[in-house]
Amino acid sequence: MWYLHNQKGPECDLFRAFCEKGHYGGRTKPTNTRQGIYAVAPSGEFLASVNTNDAKAMARMLTKALEAWDALPKERRFMEKPPAADPEGRWRTEKWHPSDGLVLRQFVRDLPREKPGADTQRERYFTKAWNQDFAWFRKAEARSFLPEKPEAGARRDVPEALVRRLARFHLIDIVRGQTSSFPDACVEKAELSVEVTAVEGDVVSIKLAGATTTRQKMSTGVKGYGDMNDPKERERGYEAKLLGRATYDLQKEKFVAFELVAVGSRWGGTLYNGRGDDLDPAPMGIVFTLAGEQPADHVAPAFVWEYGWK
Amino acid sequence: MTLVLALIALQELTEETLAKWRDHVVPTAEELRWRAVPWRPTFWDGVVEAHKQEKPVLLWAMNGHPLALC
Numbered sequence: 460m461w462y463l464h465n466q467k468g469p470e471c472d473l474f475r476a477f478c479e480k481g482h483y484g485g486r487t488k489p490t491n492t493r494q495g496i497y498a499v500a501p502s503g504e505f506l507a508s509v510n511t512n513d514a515k516a517m518a519r520m521l522t523k524a525l526e527a528w529d530a531l532p533k534e535r536r537f538m539e540k541p542p543a544a545d546p547e548g549r550w551r552t553e554k555w556h557p558s559d560g561l562v563l564r565q566f567v568r569d570l571p572r573e574k575p576g577a578d579t580q581r582e583r584y585f586t587k588a589w590n591q592d593f594a595w596f597r598k599a600e601a602r603s604f605l606p607e608k609p610e611a612g613a614r615r616d617v618p619e620a621l622v623r624r625l626a627r628f629h630l631i632d633i634v635r636g637q638t639s640s641f642p643d644a645c646v647e648k649a650e651l652s653v654e655v656t657a658v659e660g661d662v663v664s665i666k667l668a669g670a671t672t673t674r675q676k677m678s679t680g681v682k683g684y685g686d687m688n689d690p691k692e693r694e695r696g697y698e699a700k701l702l703g704r705a706t707y708d709l710q711k712e713k714f715v716a717f718e719l720v721a722v723g724s725r726w727g728g729t730l731y732n733g734r735g736d737d738l739d740p741a742p743m744g745i746v747f748t749l750a751g752e753q754p755a756d757h758v759a760p761a762f763v764w765e766y767g768w769k
Numbered sequence: 770m771t772l773v774l775a776l777i778a779l780q781e782l783t784e785e786t787l788a789k790w791r792d793h794v795v796p797t798a799e800e801l802r803w804r805a806v807p808w809r810p811t812f813w814d815g816v817v818e819a820h821k822q823e824k825p826v827l828l829w830a831m832n833g834h835p836l837a838l839c
Binding site: 460461463469470473474492493494495496497498499500501506521524525528536537538541542543544546549551553566567568570571589590591592593633637700701702703718720721722731744745746748753754755757758759760761 | 781782783784787790791793794795796800804807808809810811812813814816817819820821823824825826827828829830831832833834836837838839
């Protein structure tokens, strides 16, 4: 969203041309966000929009949008020339997608607690809440998960830089909303070791085991608009054990199966991750699995800008 | 001590409990139903395809990214 609203290039110019005609047009307080669901013609002609998670409201918007589309003269529906797939001036981190490396889907959810919260709609919602992201590793980085000579029983430590990438950008509390990454100095522990359990032809099976701890003291609000102008000194962190298994095909030079689970205790919160009333230590789980091949699996990780890639 | 050990055991990650915690965290098919829509990773990808198919574009824009962290 921030990219479309604030950056340069034809994609962002097109968005800005119609977003002010939508549901948040002209708004600056409490923020200038333009997030929502928009229906537009390929030319950029605005049809309808809404910001909702209600199915009926969404259906009404779609009906309105299709009516506007039907009423729109054909000459206003499309650009003068078909848009180029990769126009000049457009740059996206999706271009870094490591199709020959390791692309993981990440899911995050709270784990059951000893003392469940109150039986309210809000608590029931947060008990089930989950979020997602992707984690990327380039081809050589993926190969470095394995020992140089992958024989049964061989072991190695995954390069610390890659484990710190997980700790800083992916082993974070995004269950209820967005949060910031951890600075490198906040990584107290980042260990992940691999043992080859079997080799059958070109296929190498491994198990992964490790642990991470991140801890950060910072001045922050924890209730979004509620205390964004009243930050306090707080601490947040995540202490987790990691366990998993994966399969690497030496002939294809890539992982063909991957599953890594993190279980541990998170504490604290940041401005927009919904922990304002839930700051005490509590269990959280994170799972990494191989992403699929759909276009929707090609989205860049939230903190890929901080990977140090070029 | 017994209560502390019980709490630790509650979320212990072992070879025996790995599948249980994985299945708890990974969304169910019902929770992922919205992925049945053939979303494109970027707005421009949708614009290019909509132009080819002569259809309008549906854009879902959120702080973060609806297909990733939001």
